[in-house]
Structure formats: structure tokens, C-alpha cells
Amino acid sequence: MRTLALLVAIFAALAVLPIGLRSDFWLNAVMLALFSALIGQSWNIAGGYAGQFSFGHALFFGLGGYAVAVLQVHLGINPWLGMAVGGALGAGAGAALGWLTFRYGLRGSYFALVTLAFAEVFRILANSVPFTGAGEGILIPLDPHPAMLQFRALSGYYWLLLGLTFACFLTVWWLERSRLGAQMQAVRDNEDAAAAVGVDAFTVKLKAMALSGLFMGLAGVFYTQRYLYLDPGLAFGPAQSVEALLVAIVGGIGTLFGPLLGAFALHLLAEAAQGVLGDVPGANMVIYGTVLVAMVLFLPRGLTSLRQGGRRRRRRRTKDA
Amino acid sequence: MTNGTKGGLPRRAFLAGTAAATGLLAAPSLLRAAPEAIKIGLIHPVTGALSYSGNQCRAGGEMAIADINAAGGIKSMGGAKLQAILGDSQSKPAIGASETVRAIEDGAKGIVAGYASSICLATTQEAAKTNTPHVVDVGVADSIMERGLTNTFRFGPGYGKIARDAVTSLDAINKAAGSPAKTVVIVHEDSAFGTGTAKLLSTELPKHGFKILKVIAHPTPMRDFTNIALQVKAANPDIIIPANYYNEYVLFARTIRQQRIKPMAIYSVLGGAASSYKFVKDFPEAAEGVMDTNHWFNPKSDLAQERKKATEAKGLYYTYEVYLTYNAVALLADAIERAGSTDHAKVIAALNASTWDKSGMPYGPTKMVKGQNTGAQPVNTQVQGGQIDVIRPAQFAQAQVKFPMV
Numbered sequence: 001m002r003t004l005a006l007l008v009a010i011f012a013a014l015a016v017l018p019i020g021l022r023s024d025f026w027l028n029a030v031m032l033a034l035f036s037a038l039i040g041q042s043w044n045i046a047g048g049y050a051g052q053f054s055f056g057h058a059l060f061f062g063l064g065g066y067a068v069a070v071l072q073v074h075l076g077i078n079p080w081l082g083m084a085v086g087g088a089l090g091a092g093a094g095a096a097l098g099w100l101t102f103r104y105g106l107r108g109s110y111f112a113l114v115t116l117a118f119a120e121v122f123r124i125l126a127n128s129v130p131f132t133g134a135g136e137g138i139l140i141p142l143d144p145h146p147a148m149l150q151f152r153a154l155s156g157y158y159w160l161l162l163g164l165t166f167a168c169f170l171t172v173w174w175l176e177r178s179r180l181g182a183q184m185q186a187v188r189d190n191e192d193a194a195a196a197v198g199v200d201a202f203t204v205k206l207k208a209m210a211l212s213g214l215f216m217g218l219a220g221v222f223y224t225q226r227y228l229y230l231d232p233g234l235a236f237g238p239a240q241s242v243e244a245l246l247v248a249i250v251g252g253i254g255t256l257f258g259p260l261l262g263a264f265a266l267h268l269l270a271e272a273a274q275g276v277l278g279d280v281p282g283a284n285m286v287i288y289g290t291v292l293v294a295m296v297l298f299l300p301r302g303l304t305s306l307r308q309g310g311r312r313r314r315r316r317r318t319k320d321a
Numbered sequence: 322m323t324n325g326t327k328g329g330l331p332r333r334a335f336l337a338g339t340a341a342a343t344g345l346l347a348a349p350s351l352l353r354a355a356p357e358a359i360k361i362g363l364i365h366p367v368t369g370a371l372s373y374s375g376n377q378c379r380a381g382g383e384m385a386i387a388d389i390n391a392a393g394g395i396k397s398m399g400g401a402k403l404q405a406i407l408g409d410s411q412s413k414p415a416i417g418a419s420e421t422v423r424a425i426e427d428g429a430k431g432i433v434a435g436y437a438s439s440i441c442l443a444t445t446q447e448a449a450k451t452n453t454p455h456v457v458d459v460g461v462a463d464s465i466m467e468r469g470l471t472n473t474f475r476f477g478p479g480y481g482k483i484a485r486d487a488v489t490s491l492d493a494i495n496k497a498a499g500s501p502a503k504t505v506v507i508v509h510e511d512s513a514f515g516t517g518t519a520k521l522l523s524t525e526l527p528k529h530g531f532k533i534l535k536v537i538a539h540p541t542p543m544r545d546f547t548n549i550a551l552q553v554k555a556a557n558p559d560i561i562i563p564a565n566y567y568n569e570y571v572l573f574a575r576t577i578r579q580q581r582i583k584p585m586a587i588y589s590v591l592g593g594a595a596s597s598y599k600f601v602k603d604f605p606e607a608a609e610g611v612m613d614t615n616h617w618f619n620p621k622s623d624l625a626q627e628r629k630k631a632t633e634a635k636g637l638y639y640t641y642e643v644y645l646t647y648n649a650v651a652l653l654a655d656a657i658e659r660a661g662s663t664d665h666a667k668v669i670a671a672l673n674a675s676t677w678d679k680s681g682m683p684y685g686p687t688k689m690v691k692g693q694n695t696g697a698q699p700v701n702t703q704v705q706g707g708q709i710d711v712i713r714p715a716q717f718a719q720a721q722v723k724f725p726m727v
Contacts, residue, residue, distance in 0.1 A: 135516025
């Protein structure tokens with residue numbers, strides 16, 4: 001329960017941020033970090049807890065984004081409903097992709113490559129069919145009313161994103177304590193051993209992919225409503241997939257707070273680097289890259305391992321005493 | 322007893338008082354001498370996939386600010402200097418939006434951004450929330466100007482205008498040569514710019530009697546054009562129309578030459594390299610004869626030639642990114658000058674009423690309709706003898722059209 005209390009406290013503190021924070025820039029910076037945390041945690045469900053490393057989570061992101069855009073622009077369906085459809089489509093695509101790949105026993109790098117390929121196939125499809133706007137992309141008409149899932153003030157988008165991120169983190173908190181979560185971790189650690197004790201690895205992995213796809217799809221919906229424009233490169237390109245796994249890896253994969261920690265650390269680092277060397281093109285990226293390499297080298301299990309290391313040292317000191 | 326003088330004002334006190342009074346009287350003029358700088362946000366993709374173009378844009382914007390400041394700043398505001406707030410969109414719309422917010426919070430009174438259409442959509446939308454005047458530098462997608470954002474202006478033409486002019490010009494060039502060309506293959510990159518252009522061309526060209534044999538899309542980046550060149554060779558068109566970015570354009574043009582494909586013309590629309598000095602210098606054989614419909618300066622304008630020299634003196638090519646961003650900043654500065662204020666509503670009103678004619682572009686005075694400069698137009702260029710010459714419209718032409726090439 002202490003973990004839940006901490007989670008609620010963090011999100012409660014984040015929820016009141018727009019009231020005290022005067023700067024839209026900083027609110028936007030926190031939003032970008034929260035968005036990374038959301039896609040990082042979505043990836044973490046499949047990659048961190050169930051051990052299914054995907055390089056193509058942009059597939060679910062893009063489907064969610066296109067669902068809300070296409071339904072709204074071509075069929076006049078309210079984006080709140082589009083949001084539900086986007087999430088469901090993400091979940092369905094996760095399950096379908098899982099069914100196709102796990103059925104043929106694809107694991108590890110083979111699974112990763114197939115997910116990458118699927119995202120690329122959908123990028124090409126979105127480029128080719130007219131209802132997605134093809135290469136020109138799809139533009140949602142500006143109508144800043146909450147009923148249209150558009151907000152005049154940045155805080156509206158912020159609270160929407162915070163709600164989605166909280167739901168995702170709460171789900172992972174529940175997973176850590178649930179039978180399904182335990183089964184996912186068993187499959188991740190040793191699939192054959194898990195199967196030997198009666199875990200239906202196929203179904204467990206399928207559920208993990210569906211859950212992961214659901215939140216990634218919702219992230220796609222949020223992105224599309226925030227920027228009101230989506231094209232195949234933005235939707236299915238590798239950028240979202242890389243960001244999702246990067247924040248989880250930097251923060252600590254298979255941990256509840258890892259993606260949140262990773263997202264804020266990376267965005268803080270990017271902002272700090274830009275603050276120091278903002279006007280020299282690319283210099284901030286050099287600092288960002290160098291620190292990132294150092295973090296991966298010296299903290300291969302992510303930032304959360306710092307806390308675990310500290311806890312171990314304290315335990316050792318207590319024993320020695 | 323008083324200090325120093327009898328019965329009058331002490332000398333020291335008199336001197337101190339005089340100095341203070343002089344200081345007080347002089348203070349307003351001193352304050353006038355240093356009015357507060359006017360900040361302009363320059364948001365460009367200086368890192369990431371679009372970094373070359375982004376850096377060229379930034380250079381153009383900074384040159385405009387330096388020139389305006391050297392000429393006395395904004396005179397209607399006491400000679401206030403312009404100051405750039407530089408932002409890097411990292412070639413991503415979301416970061417472009419974030420940088421726009423940052424620039425506005427740091428005091429930017431106007432925004433000039435963001436090169437790519439997708440980034441412009443995000444930056445204009447973000448600036449609209451505070452009604453901050455935003456001048457789009459390059460972004461050619463028509464949708465940028467069709468959203469009803471009253472803060473958004475574009476100095477250059479959109480691709481609807483460019484594609485329509487391209488078709489009209491091609492038709493005129495063909496007819497002048499006795500209509501030898503009848504078939505066309507379009508090769509385009511698959512994002513908004515290439516796809517939109519190809520779609521417009523596919524609709525418009527048949528109206529002028531051209532038959533579209535093939536429309537071939539390719540991703541960016543693309544490392545090998547052999548297969549596409551072979552498809553083009555099999556179709557054997559009279560005219561090839563490429564619409565892609567610099568690297569892909571160069572590769573495609575070189576592959577066409579390697580495969581010994583000899584159409585009557587390579588006629589580009591917003592060709593990434595067709596009107597590029599770098600391309601002509603590095604690959605003169607591939608570039609020779611290539612025609613393009615693109616942004617270009619007025620070669621007969623002394624102002625444009627001066628700016629070209631100044632750009633080249635900095636070791637940069639005078640590319641469309643440089644002069645379009647330069648002019649976007651200068652247009653905004655002119656509006657602030659006429660408004661005599663940085664008040665958003667006044668600057669926007671001044672932009673709407675703009676008749677600015679110091680651009681060195683083949684546009685004439687600006688005439689804004691719903692934020693779009695309707696005087697803006699592309700021109701046709703052709704590489705002839707290692708030089709890029711304007712061939713149409715006639716009043717800006719430096720050379721005669723060479724068509725067919727073979």
C-alpha cells in the first residue's frame with residue numbers, strides 16, 4: 001500500500017501543478033515528460049513485465065491516432081468516442097500481432113523485428129490509402145472545446161494526459177500484485193519453466209500485448225488531439241517506438257516507477273543541455289547522448305537500481321552492525 | 322555659517338544640484354537612446370533530419386535582423402533593435418510547438434517558423450493561443466493557411482499555387498516547342514509535400530493533354546534509385562517530374578544519367594536539388610538542362626544580388642531557405658515599424674495591410690488575403706552551362722528555354 005500511496009501522492013502533486021505554475025513552457029515541458037512516461041509504461045507492460053521486447057510500438061500509437069482523426073474528420077464521430085475506439089484498436093492490434101507472432105513461437109530479436117516490420121507496413125499503408133490523407137496527412141479542424149477533446153488552455157490537455165498516465169500506472173501497480181502480473185513475470189524469466197507449472201504462456205503474452213497496445217493507442221489519440229495533425233511518418237515512424245523503450249530502459253524496465261523516472265530524467269537532461277548550449281545547433285544533443293551512454297554503461301538496470309543499491313547497502317550496514 | 326559661501330547656495334551644493342538637474346533632464350533622452358529590444362522567435366529544425374535546411378533558415382533570419390539593426394532598428398519605436406530568440410524544433414512538430422511557447426514566454430513579439438509544413442502547423446497553432454503574429458517562412462502546405470488562424474501569415478507561395486503554375490508553365494513551354502511532349506512520369510517522396518504535389522499534378526496535367534504514365538512514390542531517406550529508374554526507363558516518358566528533397570533528388574538525377582534515360586525534359590516541382598547551387602557545382606552533368614518550378618529571387622533585383630553576395634561572403638549558398646526566412650523576418654519587422662508598437666492586434670492589422678516591396682523576390686508588393694501573400698509566385702529555372710538561370714516568367718528571365726533537351 002505504501003507504493004500506491006506514493007503513486008497517488010506523485011500524481012496528486014502533478015495534478016495541482018498547473019494551478020501554481022505560471023509558465024506554459026514549463027507546463028508543456030512536464031507534459032512532454034508525462035507523455036514519454038505514458039508511452040514508456042505502455043511499452044514496459046509488454047517489454048518489461050512480460051519480457052516481449054518490441055521495436056514497433058508505434059503501430060499501436062499510430063492506429064490510436066488515426067482512429068480518432070479518421071472517425072472525426074470523415075464520419076463526424078465525437079473524438080471522446082474516437083478515443084475509446086483508438087484505445088480498443090490499439091488493444092486489438094496488440095492482441096492480433098501477439099497472436100500472429102506467438103503462434104509461430106517467435107521470441108526475442110525475431111519478435112522485435114516482426115513488430116518493427118508491422119509498424120513499417122502500416123506506415124506504407126497509411127501512405128497509400130486515401131482515407132488517412134496518404135502522405136499529406138490528416139488535419140483535424142480547430143475547435144477548442146472540451147466536448148471536441150480540444151482545449152483553449154494548456155492545462156486542459158495536461159489534465160487529460162495526467163489522467164491517462166495515472167490510469168496506465170495504476171494498471172501496472174495492480175499488475176504487480178495480480179495473478180496475471182505474476183504470470184507475466186514468470187513467462188519473462190523462463191517461459192518453459194512457467195509453462196511447466198501450468199502457466200498458459202501464449203494467453204499471458206497476448207494479454208500483455210493487448211494491455212500494452214491499449215495505452216499506446218490512447219497515447220496516439222492524445223498526441224493527435226493535442227497537435228491536430230498526423231501523417232504516416234509521425235504515426236508509424238520509429239521515433240515513438242524508440243522513445244517508448246528508451247525511457248523504460250533508462251528508468252528501469254519491469255519496474256513501476258522506472259518509466260516515470262526515465263522520462264523526467266531524459267527531459268530534464270534535454271532541457272538542461274539546451275539551457276547551457278541551446279543556440280549551438282546539435283551541441284545539446286551531444287551532451288544528451290554522452291550522458292545517456294554513461295547512464296546505460298554505469299546503470300544498466302536503470303535509474304531505479306540506484307534506490308535498490310542504496311537499500312542493499314543499508315541492509316549490509318545493518319547486518320555488519 | 323554656511324559652507325563655502327555667505328548667504329547663498331554653497332558651491333559644492335550648487336554643482337551637485339546642477340549635475341543632478343542635468344542628469345534628470347538628460348535622462349529621458351538617454352532612455353530614448355536605448356529602447357527595449359524587440360524579440361523575435363526564430364524556430365527552425367537546426368538538428369535532426371531537416372538540419373541543413375533549418376540552419377539555412379536560421380542564417381537567413383539572423384541576417385535579416387542584423388541588417389535591420391544596422392539600418393537603425395525599428396525607427397517608429399525609437400530605433401528599437403530586434404533580438405532573435407533562437408529555437409530548435411529538432412525536426413519534430415511537438416518540439417516546435419514547445420519552442421514556440423518558450424519563445425513567447427521569453428518575450429517574443431512575433432514568431433518566424435518552422436520550415437516543414439508539419440512543424441508550421443504546430444507552431445502556428447501554438448502562437449494562435451496568445452494571438453502572437455506568426456510568419457511562416459517556407460512551409461508550403463495549403464492547409465497551414467486554410468485553418469482560419471488570424472495570427473498566421475505566409476510570405477511565399479503555397480504548393481497549390483506552385484503546382485498550378487508549374488502545369489501552366491510546362492504547357493506553355495511544350496506548346497512553344499510545337500507540343501512534342503505527351504507523356505509524363507511523376508516520381509515523388511511520400512510525405513505531405515511530395516504526395517500533395519503529385520496529387521495536384523495528376524489532376525491538372527491531363528487537362529492540358531499530358532498522359533500520366535506512372536506515379537512512383539518513395540520514402541525519405543532512399544538510398545538506391547535503380548529500381549525506380551528502371552521503372553521510368555520501361556515507361557519511357559517524354560517528361561520526368563521529380564518532387565523530392567535534396568539527397569533523393571541528387572541520387573535520382575544521377576541514376577537517370579547512369580541508366581542512360583534521356584527524356585525531353587526533367588521538369589521538377591519544388592525540386593530539392595534542381596535549383597541548388599550545390600547540386601550544380603557537385604554534379605554538373607546530372608544537373609545540366611534540368612528545369613524547375615521553385616521559390617527563387619528576382620535575378621534582376623540589385624537588392625537580391627546584394628543579399629546573395631552577403632550570404633556567400635558568410636560561406637553559405639543563397640538557397641530558398643535563406644531568402645524566404647530573411648524576407649519573413651523583414652516582413653514582420655516592416656509590420657512592427659508601421660504599427661509603431663508590438664501590440665499583437667496592431668502588428669496583425671499591419672501585416673494584413675502590408676504592401677511591402679523590399680523583398681528582392683519576383684512578387685511585387687505584398688497583398689495579404691487571409692494571411693497569404695497572393696502576389697507570391699514561383700518561377701521556372703533551368704541549369705544552362707553550369708548556371709541556374711530563370712527562364713520564366715518573361716520579365717524575370719535571364720535565358721531562353723532549352724526544350725527539348727535531346
